[in-house]
Amino acid sequence: MAMIGIYRGLVVDALTIARAPAVDLWVVEANTRGPFAEASRIPGDIRDAVARISGVAAAGSITYQTVEAQYRNAKLRLYIIGYEPTRPGGPPEIVQGRGIARNHYEMVADRTAGLELGDRIHLGRNTFSVVGLTQHQVNTGGDPAVYITLPDAQKLQFDLAPPAQRVQLARGGGTASRDTVNAVIARLQPNASAAAAADTVRRWKHLSAITQAAQEEILSRSLVDRARRQIGLFTSLLLTVSAVIIALIIYTMTMEKLKPIATLKLIGSPDRTIVGMIVQQALALGFIGFSIGVALILGIKDYFPRRVVLEPDNVLMLGLVVLGVCLLSSGLGVRAALKVDPATALGG
Amino acid sequence: MTTSRDDRPLVQVDGVSKHFGEGQTRVDALVDVSIRVYPQQLIALLGPSGSGKTTLLNIIGCILSPSSGAMALDGEMVVRDGRWLRGDLRRLRLEKIGFIFQSHNLLPFLNATDNVAIVLQLAGVDAANARRRAIELLGYLEVGHRKDAMPAHLSGGEGQRVAIARALANRPRIILADEPTAALDSKRAQIVMDLLRKLAIEQNAAIIAVTHDEKIFDRFDRIFQLRDGRLDDDGEGQNRAAELAGAPLV
Numbered sequence: 164m165a166m167i168g169i170y171r172g173l174v175v176d177a178l179t180i181a182r183a184p185a186v187d188l189w190v191v192e193a194n195t196r197g198p199f200a201e202a203s204r205i206p207g208d209i210r211d212a213v214a215r216i217s218g219v220a221a222a223g224s225i226t227y228q229t230v231e232a233q234y235r236n237a238k239l240r241l242y243i244i245g246y247e248p249t250r251p252g253g254p255p256e257i258v259q260g261r262g263i264a265r266n267h268y269e270m271v272a273d274r275t276a277g278l279e280l281g282d283r284i285h286l287g288r289n290t291f292s293v294v295g296l297t298q299h300q301v302n303t304g305g306d307p308a309v310y311i312t313l314p315d316a317q318k319l320q321f322d323l324a325p326p327a328q329r330v331q332l333a334r335g336g337g338t339a340s341r342d343t344v345n346a347v348i349a350r351l352q353p354n355a356s357a358a359a360a361a362d363t364v365r366r367w368k369h370l371s372a373i374t375q376a377a378q379e380e381i382l383s384r385s386l387v388d389r390a391r392r393q394i395g396l397f398t399s400l401l402l403t404v405s406a407v408i409i410a411l412i413i414y415t416m417t418m419e420k421l422k423p424i425a426t427l428k429l430i431g432s433p434d435r436t437i438v439g440m441i442v443q444q445a446l447a448l449g450f451i452g453f454s455i456g457v458a459l460i461l462g463i464k465d466y467f468p469r470r471v472v473l474e475p476d477n478v479l480m481l482g483l484v485v486l487g488v489c490l491l492s493s494g495l496g497v498r499a500a501l502k503v504d505p506a507t508a509l510g511g
Numbered sequence: 512m513t514t515s516r517d518d519r520p521l522v523q524v525d526g527v528s529k530h531f532g533e534g535q536t537r538v539d540a541l542v543d544v545s546i547r548v549y550p551q552q553l554i555a556l557l558g559p560s561g562s563g564k565t566t567l568l569n570i571i572g573c574i575l576s577p578s579s580g581a582m583a584l585d586g587e588m589v590v591r592d593g594r595w596l597r598g599d600l601r602r603l604r605l606e607k608i609g610f611i612f613q614s615h616n617l618l619p620f621l622n623a624t625d626n627v628a629i630v631l632q633l634a635g636v637d638a639a640n641a642r643r644r645a646i647e648l649l650g651y652l653e654v655g656h657r658k659d660a661m662p663a664h665l666s667g668g669e670g671q672r673v674a675i676a677r678a679l680a681n682r683p684r685i686i687l688a689d690e691p692t693a694a695l696d697s698k699r700a701q702i703v704m705d706l707l708r709k710l711a712i713e714q715n716a717a718i719i720a721v722t723h724d725e726k727i728f729d730r731f732d733r734i735f736q737l738r739d740g741r742l743d744d745d746g747e748g749q750n751r752a753a754e755l756a757g758a759p760l761v
Contacts, residue, residue, distance in 0.1 A: 426616045429574065430677070431605030431633050506574045508616055509565060509689045 164460050165467075166398040167477050172470035173390050177303040177382045180244070181375070184225070184252045186348040187357045188213075189373040190364050196373065198227050198345035199303065200381050205370065207317075207342035210250075216363050218355025223250030224344040226316045229306055232284055234277070241276060241309045242302040243286070245316020251350050254310050260295035267315055271295035276307035286311075287319045303387065305469040317341050402488060405452075410492035413445050417496035421503055428505035441496045442489075449489035453482060519586060520547040521684055521717040522571055527580030527590075529566050529740075540566040541577070542740045548717045550684065553708060553730065556721045558737035564721045565689070567737065571719060572608055572687050573600045584608070585684050605634055609678030611720075613690035615670035617662035623649060623673045624658045630680040648676040652706065668699040675706060679714065686710070688720035697726050704730040 181199065189198070190205070190213050197203025207224050214222040226245035231238050246252030248263050254271050260280045263269045270291040272278040282293040291311060300308040311319075321341045351357060357374040364372035373381070417424070424437055457478060464471035529541040541563045548554050556564040569575035570582065573589065582590040585607050589596055597603050617626045627645035632638060649655045652672040654665075662670060671691065678686055691707070692700035704727050711718050720731070728734065736743040 422616065423618050423620075426612070426618065427629075428601075429572070429604065429610055430630050431601050432629075433601060433633075436633070504574075506569050508610070508612060509568065509572070509574075 164456050164473070164478070164481055165464075165471065166394050166401065167481060168460060168464060168471035168473045169467070169469065170391060170394040170398075171472035171474065171477060172467075173303075173387050173394075174383055175472050176301050176305060176470055177387045178379055179300060180227075180242070180302050180308060181378050181382055183255045183300060183308075184223070184246075184348050185255065185350070186251050187351040187355075187375050188219075188349040188360050188364070189375070189378050190347040190349065191345070191371050191373060193369050193371050195371060196381050196385070197371075198225075199378075200385050203345050204343050205345075205347065207313075207344045209370065210344075210347045212367075213347045213349050213364065216349070216360050218351050218360050219349045220352045220355075221251050222347055222349040223247050223252040224313055224347050225252040226313065226320055226345045227302075228316065228320045229302070229304075230286060230319070232286055234282075234284055239276060239284075240304075240306045241272070241286075242304075242306040243316055243319060244308055244310050245313040245320070245344075246310060247313045251348050254295070254297045254300065254308075256297060257295040258298045260293070262295055263310065263312060264294070266312055268292060269294045269311070271297055271310040273297050273300040273307035273309070275299075275301060276309065286315075289315070289318075291315075299470070301470070303382065313344070317343065402484065405485075406488045406492050409445060409448055409452075409489060410495045412448060413441065413493050413496035414499060416444060417441060417499045421499075422508060424500050424503045425505050425508035428503060429508045434501055437500050438497050441500055442493045445489040445493035445496070446486070449485045453485045518549065520549050520583075521585055522546070522548040522719065523583040524567075524571065525581045527567075527570060527577045527582060528593075529563075529570065529575065529578050539740050541570070543580070544737075544740070544742050545580075546735055546742065548685075548719060550715045550717055551711045552717050552732045553704075553711055554717065554719045555728065555731040555734040556719065556737065557723075557734055562737040563740040564737050566740075568687055568689060568719065568721050571685070572610065573603050605630070605681060607683055607685055609681070609683040609686040611671075611674055611678045611686060611688040611691045613693045615662070615665075615667075615674035615694075617665075617670060617673055617677070619662050622659050622661050623654065623665065623669075626662065626673055627676045627680050630677055634681050645676070645680065648679060649673065652676050667694050667696075668702065671695060671699075671703055672706070675703070675710070679710060682714065684714070684716045686716055686718045688718060688722075690722055690724070691720055692722065692724045692727055700724060700727055701730075 190209060191197035191203040192205050195201040195203045210222050210224045213219060224247060228243045229240060230243055231240050253262065257271060263271060268289055268291050270293055272293050274296050278284065278293045280293055280296065283290050297308070302308060318341065321343055349360065351360060361372035361374055364370050427437055460473065464473065524544060524546045527541060527544045530537055530539045532538055544567060556567060558564045566575065570577050576595060577590060577593050579593040580590065581588065589603065621629065624642055624645045627648055628641035631641035631644055646655065646658055649658050652675055654669050654672045657665060657669050665673060692703055695703060707718050708730065710716060
């Protein structure tokens with residue numbers, strides 16, 4: 164069950180950041196499936212062009228970047244999201260503090276980062292103040308999200324360090340424009356078609372457009388696919404091992420009861436009664452194990468380093484799987500019981 | 512409960528043989544054995560190890576098929592020419608035969624009442640009536656005060672009485688006992704034999720016991736002695752109880 168919870172947590176985490184801005188369209192660099200599955204860089208002014216597309220209600224530029232910061236003598240991995248505070252892309256909910264009100268050096272961080280309101284933290288060459296906290300905002304890797312303004316994020320992501328800048332100037336390259344973003348996100352008017360808006364964007368050859376549904380598909384299929392398969396295989400392995408263990412326990416318990424089984428047969432008990440008793444025993448074992456498992460995982464799931472999400476339908480499905488495993492496992496015991504000769508009840 | 516005596520045999524075994532294996536590995540466990548057991552009789556099957564007494568008990572108990580011969584139980588022909596005439600031997604056992612074992616063989620996960628009631632429930636009696644009859648039987652066998660005890664908490668004598676109650680639950684007229692007193696001291700063995708005698712008379716039943724217990728030889732009406740799968744007598748059985756009582760077993 165923990166494995167299923169971890170997998171569900173992975174999927175939910177993967178979709179969290181993509182769902183946070185509550186948009187309908189992602190405009191990214193041409194021939195990429197960015198900004199999460201692949202790198203994407205587009206000019207910042209694309210936002211104005213996207214905002215003018217028919218059916219688009221609002222558009223915002225956004226950047227994503229993972230950084231490591233120093234916090235209380237420890238390294239802290241943060242997923243920096245740069246957004247324009249008056250446009251789509253900001254934190255979906257502030258659970259403590261407030262949103263970003265100044266153009267620079269304020270941040271809203273997820274609680275899992277361990278930051279507290281008023282904390283000051285160095286990012287790049289600047290110091291940011293934590294003004295608000297969000298909940299459950301992490302990227303696919305489980306790194307807590309931190310929201311800062313788009314200019315701060317662009318500076319952090321695209322500014323070269325001074326020595327590199329000097330080398331660049333010496334080579335005659337000049338300074339590149341900092342107005343680059345990873346994606347432009349768009350919220351559509353109520354009756355507008357996302358597909359139509361995406362088609363319009365695709366006509367501009369240097370851009371790609373991904374609908375929200377497609378973005379979620381990319382995240383859940385591509386990004387967590389290996390993890391899903393890995394966890395799926397591991398879960399199958401655990402279920403197989405559990406089935407073998409239950410089968411051996413039931414078999415051993417049946418072997419210990421050969422005399423009572425022979426007696427039951429001798430006094431006229433039909434095979435179905437004996438089979439029923441063994442299956443009942445297997446189901447009782449499975450139920451006890453399942454109940455303990457559910458209680459345990461519900462008790463400790465919040466202490467896992469990453470989210471463990473358990474939905475009632477997952478619990479129900481696993482319960483059905485356990486039921487099947489128990490029925491299958493009881494086969495060995497049933498076979499042994501059916502082979503018992505009632506005559507063995509007679510004699511010392 | 513009846514005390515009337517019937518002249519018709521409850522168990523009639525005619526020319527029954529049983530062999531295991533074929534050719535050089537063939538073992539004749541029983542050879543042309545014929546016995547008749549009447550209501551209200553206590554019969555002992557004696558013989559050294561390997562003489563065929565357990566094989567005979569298994570055949571009468573409808574657990575083992577004979578290789579040849581015929582057998583009738585309670586007036587119903589059940590085996591002819593070594594073949595069962597009834598398909599459902601489980602039902603046959605349930606209706607006609609009660610079993611008493613060397614160690615009481617009570618089901619360890621059921622209390623005394625349920626150990627008796629289960630036989631009734633298997634015969635189709637509903638749970639409440641089965642329990643009521645079980646408690647009556649336990650009272651009749653003077654272990655009513657232990658009706659809620661688990662088998663592990665019963666003494667040897669109490670356990671054997673509960674086992675006898677179970678054997679009697681469906682009012683079978685044939686009771687097969689395998690060393691019924693082997694696990695009991697001599698005082699309790701005599702009590703159990705008195706009880707079996709009482710049951711044979713009151714229920715008009717026949718009791719066939721395999722035993723090695725010399726202390727109780729004198730409690731049987733007839734004793735059949737088996738040697739190498741053959742009966743020593745003519746099948747009616749000699750009244751050799753007094754003769755064998757106290758004598759060493761062969």
